[in-house]
Amino acid sequence: MDDSLQSLDQVRASAIDMAVRFGPKLFVAVLILAAGYVAGSWIGRLLDRLLAKLTLEPPVRSLLVRIARALVLVLFAIMALQNLGVELLPLIAGLGVAGAGVALAMQGILGNVAAGLTIIFTQPFHVGDYISIAKEEGEILDISIFSTTLGHSDRSKVVIPNRKIVGEILHNYGRIRQLAISVGVSYQTDVNAALGIIETLLNANPRVLRDPAPVFGVTQLAESSVTISVTPWVAVPDYGPAGAELNQAILETFRTQGIAMPFPQREVRMLS
Structure with a gap:
């Protein structure tokens, strides 16, 4: 019984001694880490406001802000470890060996990261x-x-x-795309009148951009028709709707104006 009490007293004394020796250092280390978190957040917000004045893509700004916060946290973490009396050189060597193993196991992810940084900074x-x-x-x-x-x-x-x-x-x-619309008209058609109608329809459609100017004209003399190409520019979201609207408008207007749009046909002659 006396031995057990003596052992408990020794454990209690050791715990009190460790608390007295390392307690203040541990408390100071926690305060340093908390200060690092606050400083990193403040520097991140400040850097974000400064970068907002530059013509940088949102991913680039976000990446730079994260790097700045991480560097501040690493700096304060080193200060906290030094306060605890941790030897940093063996720790750095161990982290280097572990990092090499992690790099080998995560080649695909690291390749994506390297490629992502290339895309963000070269901005293709x-x-x-x-x-x-x-x-x-x-x-x-x-x-x-x-x-x-x-x-x-x-x-x-x-x-x-x-x-x-x-x-x-x-x-x-x-941010813009060029439509590729082909219209076939009869060889008996007044081509200038057909081109004038197409120009009117292009000017009337609000999705068609004025700059660059729409391009249209005769591009091919096919077997049964004269091919007119209509290639205006539109914004990327309007690519599908603009093509449908122009095709419908050209078809209806040509029918109203009596402009024939012949279907492919071939004449076969039987010789005796």
């Missing part, structure tokens, strides 16, 4: 652009460190890992 496209790449196309909805999100006209989304984008051939349409 921006949010709102329409691109075609890796057998996919769509409007850029979001650019992150790991992936890029494309939006389709049917409201579906395609998420492409960034490593699949960097190094590929990229077709960036920007």
Whole structure:
């Protein structure tokens, strides 16, 4: 019984001694980490306001703000560890060995991160652009460190890992696209009258951009018709609706004005 009480007294004495020796240091370390969190948040908000005055993409601003906060937190964490008396050199060496193993296990993720940084800083496209790449196309909805999100006209989304984008051939349409409408009219048609009608319809459609100016004209003399190409520019969201509206308007107006739109036909002669 006396031995048990003596052991409890020793444990209690050791605990009190450790609390006296390390308690103040631990308390100060917690205060340093709390101060680092507050300082990181303040510096992040300040940097965000400064970057808002520059022409930077939102992902770039977000990345720079996060890096600044992380650096401030790391600096205060080092101060807290030094206050506790932790030897930093062995810790850094251990983290280096662990980091090498993690890097080998996460090659795909790290590849996406490297590609994401390349995209963010080189800016081959921006949010709102329409691109075609890796057998996919769509409007850029979001650019992150790991992936890029494309939006389709049917409201579906395609998420492409960034490593699949960097190094590929990229077709960036920007924020406008060019329609490709072909209209066939009879060889007996007054072509100038047909072109005048098309010009009127293009000017009347609010989705058609005035700059750059619409392009239209005769592009082919086919077997049974004269082909007129109509290629105006429209905003990316208006690409589908504008094409449907112009096709319908051309069809109805040509019918009203008596302009024939012949269907493909071929004359076959039988020789005896």
